[in-house]
Amino acid sequence: xxxxxxxxxxxxxxxxxxxxxxxxxxxxxxxxxxxxxxxxxxxxxxxxxxxxxxxxxxxxxxxxxxxxxxxxxxxxxxxxxxxxxxxxxxxxxxxxxxxxxxxxxxxxxxxxxxxxxxxxxxxxxxxxxxxxxxxxxxxxxxxxxxxxxxxxxxxxxxxxxxxxxxxxxxxxxxxxxxxxxxxxxxxxxxxxxxxxxxxxxxxxxxxxxxxxxxxxxxxxxxxxxxxxxxxxxxxxxxxxxxxxxxxxxxxxxxxxxxxxxxxxxxxxxxxxxxxxxxxxxxxxxxxxxxxxx
Amino acid sequence: xxxxxxxxxxxxxxxxxxxxxxxxxxxxxxxxxxxxxxxxxxxxxxxxxxxxxxxxxxxxxxxxxxxxxxxxxxxxxxxxxxxxxxxxxxxxxxxxxxxxxxxxxxxxxxxxxxxxxxxxxxxxxxxxxxxxxxxxxxxxxxxxxxxxxxxxxxxxxxxxxxxxxxxxxxxxxxxxxxxxxxxxxxxxxxxxxxxxxxxxxxxxxxxxxxxxxxxxxxxxxxxxxxxxxxxxxxxxxxxxxxxxxxxxxxxxxxxxxxxxxxxxxxxxxxxxxxxxxxxxxxxxxxxxxxxxxxxxxxxxxxxxxxxxxxxxxxxxxxxxxxxxxxxxxxxxxxxxxxxxxxxxxxxxxxxxxxxxxxxxxxxxxxxxxxxxxxxxxxxxxxxxxxxxxxxxxxxxxxxxxxxxxxxxxxxxxxxxxxxxxxxxxxxxxx
Numbered sequence: 001x002x003x004x005x006x007x008x009x010x011x012x013x014x015x016x017x018x019x020x021x022x023x024x025x026x027x028x029x030x031x032x033x034x035x036x037x038x039x040x041x042x043x044x045x046x047x048x049x050x051x052x053x054x055x056x057x058x059x060x061x062x063x064x065x066x067x068x069x070x071x072x073x074x075x076x077x078x079x080x081x082x083x084x085x086x087x088x089x090x091x092x093x094x095x096x097x098x099x100x101x102x103x104x105x106x107x108x109x110x111x112x113x114x115x116x117x118x119x120x121x122x123x124x125x126x127x128x129x130x131x132x133x134x135x136x137x138x139x140x141x142x143x144x145x146x147x148x149x150x151x152x153x154x155x156x157x158x159x160x161x162x163x164x165x166x167x168x169x170x171x172x173x174x175x176x177x178x179x180x181x182x183x184x185x186x187x188x189x190x191x192x193x194x195x196x197x198x199x200x201x202x203x204x205x206x207x208x209x210x211x212x213x214x215x216x217x218x219x220x221x222x223x224x225x226x227x228x229x230x231x232x233x234x235x236x237x238x239x240x241x242x243x244x245x246x247x248x249x250x251x252x253x254x255x256x257x258x259x260x261x262x263x264x265x266x267x268x269x270x271x272x273x274x275x276x277x278x279x280x281x282x283x284x285x286x287x288x289x290x291x292x293x
Numbered sequence: 294x295x296x297x298x299x300x301x302x303x304x305x306x307x308x309x310x311x312x313x314x315x316x317x318x319x320x321x322x323x324x325x326x327x328x329x330x331x332x333x334x335x336x337x338x339x340x341x342x343x344x345x346x347x348x349x350x351x352x353x354x355x356x357x358x359x360x361x362x363x364x365x366x367x368x369x370x371x372x373x374x375x376x377x378x379x380x381x382x383x384x385x386x387x388x389x390x391x392x393x394x395x396x397x398x399x400x401x402x403x404x405x406x407x408x409x410x411x412x413x414x415x416x417x418x419x420x421x422x423x424x425x426x427x428x429x430x431x432x433x434x435x436x437x438x439x440x441x442x443x444x445x446x447x448x449x450x451x452x453x454x455x456x457x458x459x460x461x462x463x464x465x466x467x468x469x470x471x472x473x474x475x476x477x478x479x480x481x482x483x484x485x486x487x488x489x490x491x492x493x494x495x496x497x498x499x500x501x502x503x504x505x506x507x508x509x510x511x512x513x514x515x516x517x518x519x520x521x522x523x524x525x526x527x528x529x530x531x532x533x534x535x536x537x538x539x540x541x542x543x544x545x546x547x548x549x550x551x552x553x554x555x556x557x558x559x560x561x562x563x564x565x566x567x568x569x570x571x572x573x574x575x576x577x578x579x580x581x582x583x584x585x586x587x588x589x590x591x592x593x594x595x596x597x598x599x600x601x602x603x604x605x606x607x608x609x610x611x612x613x614x615x616x617x618x619x620x621x622x623x624x625x626x627x628x629x630x631x632x633x634x635x636x637x638x639x640x641x642x643x644x645x646x647x648x649x650x651x652x653x654x655x656x657x658x659x660x661x662x663x664x665x666x667x668x669x670x671x672x673x674x675x676x677x678x679x680x681x682x683x684x685x686x687x688x689x690x691x692x693x694x695x696x697x698x699x700x701x702x703x704x705x706x707x708x709x710x711x712x713x714x715x716x717x718x719x720x721x722x723x
Contacts, residue, residue, distance in 0.1 A: 040723070043371035044683045046397035129549075130541030131558065151488070151543035153701040239490025240543040241701035242694055256368040257491075258687040258720070 037266040043259035056266035066267065068242065069250040070274070076157065076246060077225040080164050085218050087165065088172025089210075093202065095173075096180060106177075109170045117167065121234025124163040125150070128235075150236055153243035160231050160244055167231075168224070172217050179213030180206075215286035219279060226275050247271050324353035326619045328382040331370065333363040333606065337439045337644065338385075340636030341627050348626055354619050363387075367686070374399040379613035382620035385438060388426045388605045388676075393683040395429050400609040402432035406621030413625040423605045423646045426676045435607030436628040439644035442670035443500050443602045444663075446554065446572065447561045449585040451481070462590045463504065463529055466561060470537035473560040483537030485559035486530075489546045490697035495689050496602065498696050499678050500563055501526040504600030506593025509680045509688065516717030518692065519710035522593065527706035531699045543700050555580060563589060565604070566670055569663030570643040586666030588673060603674030605646070643667070684720045691716040 037056055041049045060066050095105065112120065127134045128149035136146050149159040187209070191201045229248050232238060238245035238253065245253075248271060255264030332338040338360055345356050359381075361369055366386060373380045374397070386394075394400045407414045416424065419437060427435035447460060452469065455476055460466045470483025487493040502508065507522035517523070534542050539553055547564070551571055554562045555578045562568070571577055572584045589600040608624040610617055626632065633650040636642045643660045645651055657664060680688045695713035698704040704712070 042723070043375045044393040044397060044686075046375055046399065131539060131553065146540045148541050148543070151541040151545075151701075153543075153703055156544070236544060237489060237491055239693075239697050240488070241490070241698040241703045243701070243703075253690065257690050258684075259368075259371055260687070260723075 033265050034269060037262055037269055039262050041262045043261060052262075056263045057270070059263065060266055060270055065242065065245070066247065066250060069245050069247040072157065072244070073226060073246040073248065073271075076161065076164075076228065077222055079161055080168070080225040080228075081218055081222045083161075083165055084169045084172050084221055085214060088169045088176055088217070089214065091169070091173050092176045092180060093206075095177065109173055111170075112167045113170050113174070115167070117230030118234055120163055120167050121231045124159070124166070124231075125235050128159055151240055153241045156236050156240060156244045160235050163231050163235065164225070164228060168221060172221065175217045176210060176213055179210055183209045212287075218286070219282065222279065222282065223275070226271070226278075321353035323616075323619050323622070325355075326353070326616050327355040327357065328614070328616050328620050328623060329357045329359065329380065330383040330385075330620075330623065331359050331361065331366065331381045332385045333366050334360050335363070335439065335606075335644075336640040336642040337636060340640040340642055341438075341632065343639055344627075344632055344635060348623065352619075352622060352626075354623065356623060370399075374611065374613070377613050379611065379615060381611055382614035382616055383608050383610055383624055385606060385608050388435065388437075388607055389679050389681045389685045391427065391429060391434055391607070391609075392681055393685070394609065395434055396683060398612055400434055401612050401614075401617060402434055403436070403610060403621050403624070404433050406610075406618050407433065407625060409618070410622050410625055413622065413629045415630065418630050418647050418649055419628075420646055420648060420651065420671060422603050422671060422674050422676065426603065426605050427607050435609045436624045437605050437607045437646040438628055439642065440603065440605040440646050440671070441566045441644045442604065442667065442674045443497070443563060443589055444566055444569075444666050444670040445561065445563050445587050445589055446568065446663075447585050447587070448557075448559075448580065448583055450583045451560050452585070459585055459587055460561065460590070461587070463501070463592055466563075466590070467529070467533050467537075470533050470561055474537040481557075482539040482553070482559040484533050484561040484563075485539050485542060485545070485550050485553050486534060486563055487545050487547060487550045488534055488538075488542040488697070488700050489544050491693040492689050493546045493693070494696040494700070495693045496565075496604075496679065497563055498527070498530050498692075499602065500589045500600050501530045503596060503598050503675055503678065504589055504591050504593070505529070506596050508597040508677070509692075510682075514682075514721070516688065516714045516721065518695065518717070519707060519714050523710055524706045527696065527699050527710060530696070531706065534700060535702075543697065557583075565602075566663070566667040567643055569667060570641050570660060573660065573662045574641070582662065584662070586663040588666065588669050598677050599673045599675035601670040601673045601675060602678040603671065603676045604678070605676075682721070684717075684723075687720040688717045691720070 038051060038053055039049050040052045040055070095102070130136055130146050130148050130151065133149070135149060139147060148155065150156050183206075187205050188201055191205045196204070227248055228246065229252065232244055232246060232249050233252075236244040238249050247267065251264050251267040251271065254260050254267060332341070338358075342358055342360075345358065349355060366384075367390060370381070370384050370386060374394070420440065423437040423440040427433055427437060445460060445466065447469070451473055452459065455472050457469045457472060458465070460469055466484065472483075473481060474483030487497045502518075502523060505522045505526035507518070507520055507526055509516065509518065511517035539545075539559060541549075545553075550562060550564060551568050553559050554568070555571055557579045569586060573581055575581050591600050608627065610620045610624060614620050628646065630647040630649045633645045633647040634653055634655070637645060637650060637653065637655050637659065643656075645656070650656060651668070660667070679685065682688070691713045695709035698709040699706045
């Protein structure tokens with residue numbers, strides 16, 4: 001760890017008050033949320049709130065819809081993160097050579113990240129339209145019958161996944177490319193001089209150098225995938241037959257369709273705890289204490 | 294610093310104000326009052342926005358209108374209501390929320406205000422079905438801004454081509470859908486309806502539910518969807534859509550469904566009466582003049598209610614409003630017949646709630662093709678079409694999951710509805 005001489009650092013006069021303010025705000029809000037989640041508060045039943053203890057949390061454990069949503073969140077997060085990292089890395093290795101229009105290609109890669117998720121969702125909704133969408137048109141060229149991308153409970157989650165991958169793989173590319181460009185080239189050349197094949201150079205020298213960058217990108221993408229909402233909202237609204245309802249989306253439904261605020265907050269807290277545990281586990285795997293400088 | 298000269302000027306200004314005030318105070322008692330109004334994105338709202346300067350001219354009330362999509366409006370209202378912010382004086386919403394709003398004390402009765410401002414309020418001019426849904430325990434809580442019903446739209450040209458008569462029963466619908474789908478080799482979908490999980494599919498499926506003799510609740514107020522009638526209704530609904538509907542129908546909302554029919558790619562659809570305005574609009578439709586409009590069929594001899602919806606959206610006055618009288622005056626003015634008549638001219642508003650607007654020449658000219666079918670559907674409209682209890686939203690949501698599961702084939706109609714009943718009863722018990 002970098003030594004921080006906080007006591008002698010004059011900038012502490014700026015950051016310390018801010019840290020205190022943010023800490024107080026987040027602790028107060030968290031406590032308030034926990035307090036409400038221990039009540040039975042519904043916007044449609046004003047004036048009839050009551051303290052119910054852990055009822056909302058017990059209700060969660062016995063709620064099959066919530067459990068299915070939790071499982072779907074895990075599935076989506078794991079798939080989205082893994083595919084985006086693998087795909088992003090592959091593209092970076094492919095782009096890691098000099099060719100004409102490299103800058104243009106890199107700029108074009110940024111387009112999906114810049115688009116707002118709502119626009120991405122609407123775009124993919126149109127592409128996946130079974131009758132008039134581009135996806136089925138392309139399939140029809142090779143003689144494959146219409147696929148019901150968003151209307152089939154077996155496919156819908158993966159259709160949303162495709163849109164997520166399309167939007168966020170460029171983010172992985174961007175960060176990994178930056179890491180690659182700041183990496184020293186001497187070890188690579190040394191390996192080549194020693195007679196290593198190109199795949200060996202990549203696997204044994206290049207990838208270990210990119211490990212930290214990849215791990216950080218994976219963490220960021222995992223956090224985002226757990227929270228993913230916009231694409232689901234625009235593309236499927238959790239349907240058909242609940243096949244795309246993630247825990248985050250279920251919490252939204254409970255809060256803003258059923259107006260069951262306390263239960264929604266209990267779901268939010270469970271999701272937060274779950275996310276933190278998962279991410280801390282992931283962090284300790286990716287950055288083991290030993291060997292970390 | 295307040296020196297003598299400033300003081301003199303202030304005095305002069307105050308004198309000028311006090312001189313000017315009485316003159317306008319007599320004919321405009323609300324001069325200077327400002328109210329804030331939350332409305333749904335809808336042709337009616339567009340029309341009202343255009344007319345608001347006239348209201349200010351007439352009453353002196355300043356109106357600030359905020360427009361949000363219908364899907365988001367309830368949550369927004371409830372957040373403001375429950376925090377007692379008084380942010381909005383007038384809000385608009387579907388009448389299915391009225392009982393919850395009243396019970397929670399979020400909105401106030403309007404009777405006294407309406408009695409005071411008779412010039413803007415003519416009860417006899419409202420479509421009775423639309424107006425009566427706003428009355429609870431003998432008190433008027435809302436004024437209907439727009440309303441609609443559901444009816445069956447079918448392609449007269451295709452029906453003629455294949456020797457089919459106008460559909461009068463659910464069997465006719467299925468038979469016609471089957472014939473046209475087979476004869477056109479599925480190039481034209483036999484039928485299209487909304488299948489998207491949630492309110493979308495429930496709104497349309499409710500036509501089947503009531504038409505087959507079912508209802509949302511039994512006599513004791515418990516959820517009763519998994520009755521023989523309810524199960525038969527869900528089976529029939531999913532069968533026609535699965536066998537003769539378009540690909541992707543399980544994710545169709547209002548828009549997808551409307552577009553498909555408008556483009557001439559489906560022979561029948563069952564949807565809101567407002568769709569008629571789109572079918573007959575040459576700018577967006579390829580089926581102008583080719584569509585027939587008939588009421589939703591009734592299968593049961595002893596129905597619990599009509600199979601046509603009565604969807605009404607009204608304006609309510611917030612209990613936290615500091616200018617309740619001005620707010621009620623605005624609601625009355627915005628829903629009065631003069632404004633409704635004008636709204637037909639300025640915007641594609643076929644959902645008027647005023648009888649004189651409905652019977653006007655301009656309405657007939659613009660919407661004559663489906664006017665008769667629409668009025669028949671409204672007259673047969675069922676105000677309990679969607680559940681109107683406090684937990685309406687949650688019940689619609691649970692029912693939508695059942696419809697979606699049956700449509701996707703992940704559960705049988707009976708199992709899906711049984712599950713919905715359990716979830717609904719749990720919600721009702723909370």
